[in-house]
Amino acid sequence: MGNIYDQFLHLRDQQIQEITEQNKGAHCVIHIGSATCENAAGAERVRKEFEKLIRASGRDDILIKQTGCTGRCAREPIVGVFVSGQIPFKYEKVDVEKVQQIFHDHVLGGELVPSLILDKKTSMIYSHVVVFCGNNFVASDTNWPEVFEEILAECEIPSNSIKVYEADHMGFSPEVSDCKTARMMIMPGNITYAFTYRDELKKIVQSHILGGQTLSDMQIELDPMTKSYLSVYGDVSFFNKQTRLTLRHSGIIDPEDLADYLLHQGYESLAKALDGPSAQDVIDQVLASGLRGRGGGGYPTGQKWKNAITGNDDPIRYVICNADEGDPGAFMDRSALEGDPFSVIEGMTIGSYAIGATKGFIYIRAEYPLAIERCRIAIEKAKEAGLLGENILGSGHSFDIEIRLGAGAFVCGEETALLKSIEGERGQPILRPPYPTASGLWGHPTVINNVETWANIPVILLYGPEFFSCIGTEASKGTKVFALAGKVRNTGLVEVPMGTTLRDIVYDIGGGIPGGHALKAVQTGGPSGGFIHEKDLDLPVDYESLSAIGSIMGSGGMIVLDETDCMVSTAQFFLEFTQSESCGKCVPCREGTLRMLEILKRITSGNGVPEDLDKLERLGNLIKKTSLCGLGQSAPNPILSVLKNFREEFLVHIEEKRCPSHRCTQLIRYRIDPDKCTGCTLCARRCPVTCISGSPRNPHLIDQDKCVRCGECFNVCKFDAVTKI
Amino acid sequence: MGKNENSTCSHCDMQEVAPLPSEIIEFIEDCLKGERPESQLIAVLHKVQLHYGYLPRPILDDVAQRLQVPTSVVSGVASFYHFFRLTPKGKYTISVCMGTACFVKGADKILEAIESQLGIEIGETTGDGFFTLEQSRCLGVCALAPVMTINGKVYSRVTPTQIPEILNKLREESIAE
Ligand SMILES: Cc1cc2nc3c(=O)[nH]c(=O)nc-3n(C[C@H](O)[C@H](O)[C@H](O)COP(=O)(O)O)c2cc1C
Numbered sequence: 001m002g003n004i005y006d007q008f009l010h011l012r013d014q015q016i017q018e019i020t021e022q023n024k025g026a027h028c029v030i031h032i033g034s035a036t037c038e039n040a041a042g043a044e045r046v047r048k049e050f051e052k053l054i055r056a057s058g059r060d061d062i063l064i065k066q067t068g069c070t071g072r073c074a075r076e077p078i079v080g081v082f083v084s085g086q087i088p089f090k091y092e093k094v095d096v097e098k099v100q101q102i103f104h105d106h107v108l109g110g111e112l113v114p115s116l117i118l119d120k121k122t123s124m125i126y127s128h129v130v131v132f133c134g135n136n137f138v139a140s141d142t143n144w145p146e147v148f149e150e151i152l153a154e155c156e157i158p159s160n161s162i163k164v165y166e167a168d169h170m171g172f173s174p175e176v177s178d179c180k181t182a183r184m185m186i187m188p189g190n191i192t193y194a195f196t197y198r199d200e201l202k203k204i205v206q207s208h209i210l211g212g213q214t215l216s217d218m219q220i221e222l223d224p225m226t227k228s229y230l231s232v233y234g235d236v237s238f239f240n241k242q243t244r245l246t247l248r249h250s251g252i253i254d255p256e257d258l259a260d261y262l263l264h265q266g267y268e269s270l271a272k273a274l275d276g277p278s279a280q281d282v283i284d285q286v287l288a289s290g291l292r293g294r295g296g297g298g299y300p301t302g303q304k305w306k307n308a309i310t311g312n313d314d315p316i317r318y319v320i321c322n323a324d325e326g327d328p329g330a331f332m333d334r335s336a337l338e339g340d341p342f343s344v345i346e347g348m349t350i351g352s353y354a355i356g357a358t359k360g361f362i363y364i365r366a367e368y369p370l371a372i373e374r375c376r377i378a379i380e381k382a383k384e385a386g387l388l389g390e391n392i393l394g395s396g397h398s399f400d401i402e403i404r405l406g407a408g409a410f411v412c413g414e415e416t417a418l419l420k421s422i423e424g425e426r427g428q429p430i431l432r433p434p435y436p437t438a439s440g441l442w443g444h445p446t447v448i449n450n451v452e453t454w455a456n457i458p459v460i461l462l463y464g465p466e467f468f469s470c471i472g473t474e475a476s477k478g479t480k481v482f483a484l485a486g487k488v489r490n491t492g493l494v495e496v497p498m499g500t501t502l503r504d505i506v507y508d509i510g511g512g513i514p515g516g517h518a519l520k521a522v523q524t525g526g527p528s529g530g531f532i533h534e535k536d537l538d539l540p541v542d543y544e545s546l547s548a549i550g551s552i553m554g555s556g557g558m559i560v561l562d563e564t565d566c567m568v569s570t571a572q573f574f575l576e577f578t579q580s581e582s583c584g585k586c587v588p589c590r591e592g593t594l595r596m597l598e599i600l601k602r603i604t605s606g607n608g609v610p611e612d613l614d615k616l617e618r619l620g621n622l623i624k625k626t627s628l629c630g631l632g633q634s635a636p637n638p639i640l641s642v643l644k645n646f647r648e649e650f651l652v653h654i655e656e657k658r659c660p661s662h663r664c665t666q667l668i669r670y671r672i673d674p675d676k677c678t679g680c681t682l683c684a685r686r687c688p689v690t691c692i693s694g695s696p697r698n699p700h701l702i703d704q705d706k707c708v709r710c711g712e713c714f715n716v717c718k719f720d721a722v723t724k725i
Numbered sequence: 726m727g728k729n730e731n732s733t734c735s736h737c738d739m740q741e742v743a744p745l746p747s748e749i750i751e752f753i754e755d756c757l758k759g760e761r762p763e764s765q766l767i768a769v770l771h772k773v774q775l776h777y778g779y780l781p782r783p784i785l786d787d788v789a790q791r792l793q794v795p796t797s798v799v800s801g802v803a804s805f806y807h808f809f810r811l812t813p814k815g816k817y818t819i820s821v822c823m824g825t826a827c828f829v830k831g832a833d834k835i836l837e838a839i840e841s842q843l844g845i846e847i848g849e850t851t852g853d854g855f856f857t858l859e860q861s862r863c864l865g866v867c868a869l870a871p872v873m874t875i876n877g878k879v880y881s882r883v884t885p886t887q888i889p890e891i892l893n894k895l896r897e898e899s900i901a902e
């Protein structure tokens with residue numbers, strides 16, 4: 001490595017000095033999530049309480065560290081307690097009262113608070129936690145966790161004193177490149193070993209677990225990304241079933257602290273790139289990695305960069321980060337920016353060097369104040385340190401980033417509309433080609449990539465394109481983050497290798513459907529995507545297979561629907577969204593979506609006719625073919641996919657004027673069961689249109705012609721006598 | 726300007742709009758010194774809205790003049806983006822999350838309940854100036870769905886039957902003040 005890299009190492013040493021000193025002397029570090037979702041759940045109060053208790057205790061070796069969102073939204077606020085030399089523990093749904101208990105019992109007293117532990121999986125203290133990892137890089141058929149249990153029995157170690165986990169997809173080791181070697185991490189201490197044979201594993205058990213002696217000849221270093229992740233989250237199934245590349249730092253580092261980022265290999269990639277053979281070499285690596293855009297379209301990122309430098313010698317070029325995140329049910333980009341803004345900024349800086357841009361923009365929704373603030377802080381700190389701005393690391397490359405705010409228009413996520421918006425105009429798209437790489441911002445070549453795409457760039461340069469491309473499927477490389485929500489137990493952010501099946505995501509990581517209900521459909525791609533039928537759940541998630549079944553990968557929204565959800569009204573929900581977000585520039589989208597919506601409203605209010613389905617189909621396909629931009633071209637997708645995969649539900653709405661899941665208000669009929677009705681008269685008194693008749697202590701009756709279906713009688717009846725039909 | 730003074734908008738008539746604060750004027754002047762000042766229009770409007778709570782018409786004209794952008798462009802931009810409001814807000818802004826997860830868990834019923842209780846629709850303010858009703862898209866707390874915020878305070882797992890109580894309580898509190 002040359003001068004630039006040396007300069008980087010020098011800078012890093014300076015920056016991390018203070019934080020290293022601090023960590024060294026710490027008895028305990030308390031991690032507290034700090035993100036929009038965490039704060040909504042009360043994380044700020046929790047933090048204040050910890051601060052108060054630490055002050056009162058007079059201890060200066062107890063530190064608080066703010067981290068981004070781990071993606072475990074259903075259990076927030078989450079607090080991690082890391083006592084040095086001990087197994088780390090995470091507590092869930094912490095409030096001010098629980099803080100007291102955690103602080104006194106665990107932080108000061110060293111005693112766990114079992115009832116509050118994340119996922120309630122731990123009911124006792126284990127002596128060790130063992131995480132087997134890296135199976136994905138190992139071509140072995142042996143089930144090591146099983147063998148491990150056998151060995152424990154042989155050594156007469158009670159198996160309930162050791163907790164075993166598997167993290168298949170994590171655990172890449174730059175040191176062991178052959179594919180026979182298995183890897184494991186043992187806590188406390190986060191010691192990692194490599195082994196190939198049963199004997200070796202036994203030796204590890206005897207020496208390390210029984211004897212308390214580290215076996216230095218079998219010790220290896222795992223890649224730092226895996227190591228820092230597993231050492232914090234390796235003992236939580238929700239996390240170790242995922243593969244965190246994009247979100248590698250979310251929930252691990254302090255998003256406002258450059259030094260912490262540098263401690264976790266931050267800016268190594270940029271230094272490598274600037275010190276490398278050429279800008280072309282950077283583009284070649286991104287091309288070779290197979291990375292495709294994560295904003296929805298899936299265009300190969302390396303190719304996009306190449307397009308921006310071929311066929312023009314324009315001295316002015318731009319890079320843009322698209323953080324408009326328009327899908328109304330998704331929050332991957334927000335969370336990534338709140339949890340790890342430096343990765344995105346480093347990625348953009350690498351991109352700017354690759355294509356020769358000196359100026360970049362982050363276009364971010366005004367609705368994300370915390371993400372905006374974190375980006376602003378990160379840009380400022382990177383500039384102060386000389387990692388952004390003039391002559392970065394003495395390489396001669398200069399690059400600056402400006403934040404531009406959106407103002408609540410879904411269409412501005414579309415790249416040409418986004419450009420208009422940055423230029424200060426109404427965000428109306430224009431016809432492509434020319435693509436922005438040929439003529440973008442103010443007519444100059446411009447590369448626009450999604451937040452997640454940018455966040456992946458440092459990983460590719462750090463571990464090499466081969467590492468990246470060995471994760472995923474033939475045509476879709478790497479991982480994808482999904483915002484999992486709806487009728488699923490573990491709502492939150494999940495990052496999985498491309499090619500993971502929907503079933504694995506929903507059941508394995510998502511924990512299945514709550515309330516004993518059955519899954520009906522999974523919606524991906526938000527308003528531009530479609531509904532996937534339960535029978536297709538075993539399909540691998542990648543760009544091609546999702547479009548083959550009428551949905552799209554999209555930017556990462558994933559909504560689980562159960563049998564109580566109505567497909568017709570959910571499709572209508574999406575169409576209402578796109579219709580109101582249509583910019584009005586082209587007729588097919590502006591008028592077409594409005595007409596489709598009228599037909600849908602007719603159907604959900606009981607006035608549909610059988611011909612409506614053909615009309616919807618024809619109109620939908622027409623809008624797709626003739627709209628100006630991606631908004632119109634994809635707006636009919638939710639409807640078309642319901643027509644294709646759930647046609648019978650449409651038919652029931654039209655022919656029987658019935659909504660089987662009782663969602664469409666106007667199709668619900670309320671009925672009073674004469675056997676259950678006690679004649680208490682409550683419903684009759686509450687009915688706003690006085691359509692319920694009956695004398696006290698006698699069964700009541702609803703006049704269906706007068707009923708406005710407000711559901712008040714259903715809500716107030718204490719005897720479950722009112723039913724929906 | 727004359728048109729605005731005669732405008733029938735009761736809010737604009739009633740309250741004299743204070744002039745642009747000096748921070749915003751300085752911001753515009755800084756923009757003018759830099760490259761492509763016209764591209765900062767949206768940023769300026771964000772600041773104006775933050776200051777006034779909405780975009781008052783006379784101020785839009787002032788911004789147009791200072792930033793040297795045609796008034797037609799300024800009002801075109803102000804009306805295009807949903808985030809910008811052209812009328813003042815009520816004392817309490819109720820924002821119902823209509824993100825997908827909240828919809829799936831019944832946010833539409835919450836919205837209906839509020840609309841019928843207050844007699845206003847999305848984007849409107851009650852006659853007494855108490856409540857403004859808005860919708861938002863995914864607050865990122867889908868796990869707590871359906872959610873709404875009132876002046877930023879998050880109400881989680883809301884049911885339609887809670888609505889009258891929540892709103893009445895705010896009214897009473899406000900009258901008591
Ligand atoms: C209506 C519409 C909305 C879009 N919204 C977003 C968005 O919110 N975020 C995003 O990154 N891309 C969005 N896109 C895709 C962008 O146009 C563009 O393809 C993308 O930012 C390119 O980055 P990538 O190659 O890294 O995916 C949208 C496209 C359309 C048609």
Ligand code: FES
Nearest residue numbers: 822824827864866
């Ligand atoms: S959809 Fe309402 S918070 Fe996510």
